Amino acid sequence: MISSKLPDVGTTIFTVMSQLATDTGAINLSQGFPSFDPPQELLERINHHLNSGANQYAPMAGIPLLRTAIAEKTRRLQGRTVDSDHEVTVCCGATEGLFCAIQAVVRAGDEVIVFDPAYDSYEPAIALAGGITRHIPLSIDDDGFEFSVDWQQLADSINDKTRLIIVNFPHNPTGAIFEAADLDRLADIVRDTDCYLLSDEVYEHIVFDNAPHRSLLSNDELWERMMVVSSFGKTFHATGWKIGYCIAPKYLSEEFRKIHQFATFSINTPMQFAIADFLMSDPGFYEQLPAFYQEKRDYFCGLLNESRFGLRPAHSTFFQILNYSEISSEVDLELAQQWTREKGIASIPLSVFCEEPFTGTRLRFCFAKDNATLEAAAEKLCAL
Ligand SMILES: Cc1ncc(COP(=O)(O)O)c(C=O)c1O
Numbered sequence: 210m211i212s213s214k215l216p217d218v219g220t221t222i223f224t225v226m227s228q229l230a231t232d233t234g235a236i237n238l239s240q241g242f243p244s245f246d247p248p249q250e251l252l253e254r255i256n257h258h259l260n261s262g263a264n265q266y267a268p269m270a271g272i273p274l275l276r277t278a279i280a281e282k283t284r285r286l287q288g289r290t291v292d293s294d295h296e297v298t299v300c301c302g303a304t305e306g307l308f309c310a311i312q313a314v315v316r317a318g319d320e321v322i323v324f325d326p327a328y329d330s331y332e333p334a335i336a337l338a339g340g341i342t343r344h345i346p347l348s349i350d351d352d353g354f355e356f357s358v359d360w361q362q363l364a365d366s367i368n369d370k371t372r373l374i375i376v377n378f379p380h381n382p383t384g385a386i387f388e389a390a391d392l393d394r395l396a397d398i399v400r401d402t403d404c405y406l407l408s409d410e411v412y413e414h415i416v417f418d419n420a421p422h423r424s425l426l427s428n429d430e431l432w433e434r435m436m437v438v439s440s441f442g443k444t445f446h447a448t449g450w451k452i453g454y455c456i457a458p459k460y461l462s463e464e465f466r467k468i469h470q471f472a473t474f475s476i477n478t479p480m481q482f483a484i485a486d487f488l489m490s491d492p493g494f495y496e497q498l499p500a501f502y503q504e505k506r507d508y509f510c511g512l513l514n515e516s517r518f519g520l521r522p523a524h525s526t527f528f529q530i531l532n533y534s535e536i537s538s539e540v541d542l543e544l545a546q547q548w549t550r551e552k553g554i555a556s557i558p559l560s561v562f563c564e565e566p567f568t569g570t571r572l573r574f575c576f577a578k579d580n581a582t583l584e585a586a587a588e589k590l591c592a593l
Pocket of ligand 1: 241301302303304305328377381409411439440441442443448451452453
């Protein structure tokens with residue numbers, strides 16, 4: 210019998226629920242992927258580069274054109290000038306970026322703080338680095354809808370072993386976002402510590418109600434200790450492409466690249482050229498994403514007006530949390546599976562992202578779907 214390096218890790222909930230949805234023919238609002246295609250112009254650029262010889266290894270850190278386009282976007286949106294040669298690395302989706310960032314700084318016995326519900330790739334990556342994950346639950350307000358960081362609890366949790374703090378705002382699955390004061394509070398707390406920060410910002414372009422995305426990149430004081438990871442999968446309706454990037458100061462990017470060059474070495478070449486072209490020629494595409502997804506959110510929530518679910522429209526991401534306390538007292542994991550099998554609608558239970566199942570009777574539904582799918586899903590949900 211092999212002694213597993215990750216004895217507690219099973220198949221991710223996304224695979225489990227998507228498979229169950231496929232097996233049972235249920236409407237799949239579980240895993241977060243759009244039901245619509247990437248922009249046509251971007252697809253045409255890929256075709257162009259596929260047929261123009263861009264088919265061999267790309268440079269390890271990413272093609273210069275794409276790194277420059279990412280740096281330009283960062284300057285434009287976050288006001289931060291980054292050195293595209295030394296501070297931007299293209300990676301295989303955010304998942305690889307998060308993995309390399311964690312391996313780059315976490316040593317055996319180090320502690321890493323995550324906020325629950327926490328995306329499920331963090332803890333296994335921390336364990337493989339020999340680190341120990343410390344979970345801090347996000348606080349929920351009295352109405353039960355607003356999630357936020359308990360900064361005092363973070364301050365109280367940091368000790369000599371704390372090496373890294375992972376934040377994820379816009380937050381999957383709750384849709385919580387950072388306010389300007391949150392960045393200041395974070396800066397106050399880490400000021401006299403040796404902690405690094407890893408910010409998972411894959412939903413950076415999907416924030417609603419005219420709220421800005423408060424990237425860690427916008428904070429000067431935090432810059433020296435941060436690695437910021439994002440993904441083009443969410444931005445271009447192309448989760449299957451697995452292209453993302455990591456922005457970090459030079460000394461951290463150097464360590465990041467040492468891991469990246471042996472994890473994947475380099476990333477799909479024609480996709481990199483195509484994304485670079487598209488970012489340069491149409492920077493407006495990601496600017497219309499908030500309006501695009503806000504319309505989806507409002508449509509989906511509107512369809513649920515007559516349902517027995519409790520909800521408050523998400524502040525960000527393409528996920529809506531629904532509270533089913535009026536319908537059932539079943540544990541969320543059981544209920545999500547039961548509703549997939551028996552009611553034909555698949556969702557993601559929140560408790561699997563938490564050390565303590567503090568999140569209670571809540572399920573996550575992905576609204577990055579065409580309206581017909583949302584209507585069919587809502588019909589089932591309203592019947593519950
Ligand atoms: C919070 C969060 N981080 C990371 C990822 C992974 O992104 P990618 O598909 O680019 O690896 C996802 C994907 O759903 C996510 O929701």
